[in-house]
Amino acid sequence: MAEADRDKWDARYRAGDYPQGDPSWLKHFDEELPTQGRGLDVASGPGRLSIWMARRGLEVLAIDISPVGLALAREAAADEGVKIATRAMDLEREPLPEGPYAMIACFHYRQRSLFPVLVAHLAPGGVIVAELATAKNAERNEKPSKKWLCAPNELIRDSRDLEVLYYREAWVGDRHLARLVARRGEE
Ligand SMILES: C[S@@+](CC[C@H](N)C(=O)[O-])C[C@H]1O[C@@H](n2cnc3c(N)ncnc32)[C@H](O)[C@@H]1O
Structure with missing residues (x-):
């Protein structure tokens, strides 16, 4: 299954079919979000979150199953004049690269078992930012399929040990999205 996903995403990225640009909704949290330390972009694809984090001053590792996506991320980082590291890996089979991370971004990759690991x-004081399509998204869109959709309040339930700075589930254009910004307490 993971190989099929890799091939599908490699083909999509080769065709240039992917979102680019900063996640504009996060600009509202500019002052709350880290500007140094290590950042992890989970299922980064071509790295829009990696580049955004690197521009903020973080030392970023982008991980994804698609080598084509990661190559695009490295190219985009070079174009922007920022540095990122990349690692091709299967998140369903391999452990997450060792932390801790000052910031973790997980956008449009839902693996039910993964969020608690993130x-x-x-x-301590690290922040997770996440955006996932919710089950409601299926009312208007065939894709992503059910496996990739989070249940109502799934992200906020999984953040129960964190300080939730922002959580919302809503239609954004034609997509129903859950968006989260949450911080681990200082210890
Ligand atoms: C919808 S894209 C999201 C890309 C990026 N996070 C963004 O929002 O622009 C989903 C990503 O998950 C990656 N992916 C799918 N299955 C994976 C797996 N088992 N391990 C690691 N990455 C995976 C794909 O290669 C793809 O880049």
Whole structure:
């Protein structure tokens, strides 16, 4: 299954079919979000979150199953004049690269077992930012398929040990999205 996903995403990225640009909704949290330390972009694809984090001053590792996506991320980083590291890996089969991370971004990759692992990899005071399509998205869109859609309040339930700075589930254009910004307490 993971190989099929890799091939599908490699082909999509080769065709140039992917979102680019900063996640504009996060600009509202500019002052709350880290500007140094290590950042992890989970299922980064061509790295829009990696580049955004690197521009903020973080030392970023982008991980994804698609080598084509990661190559695009490195190219985009070079174009922007920022540095990122990349690692091709299968998140369904391999452990997350060792933390802790000052910031973790997880956009449009839902693996039910993964979110608690991400939380455990946050540094004290570290922040997770996430955006996932919700089950409601299926009312208007065939894709992504059910496996990739989060249940109502799934992200906020999984953030129960964190300080939730922002959580919202809503239609954004024609997509129904859950958006989260949450911080691990200082210890
Ligand atoms: C919808 S894209 C999201 C890309 C990026 N996070 C963004 O929002 O622009 C989903 C990403 O998950 C990656 N992916 C799918 N299955 C994976 C797996 N088992 N391990 C690691 N990455 C995977 C794909 O290669 C693809 O880049």
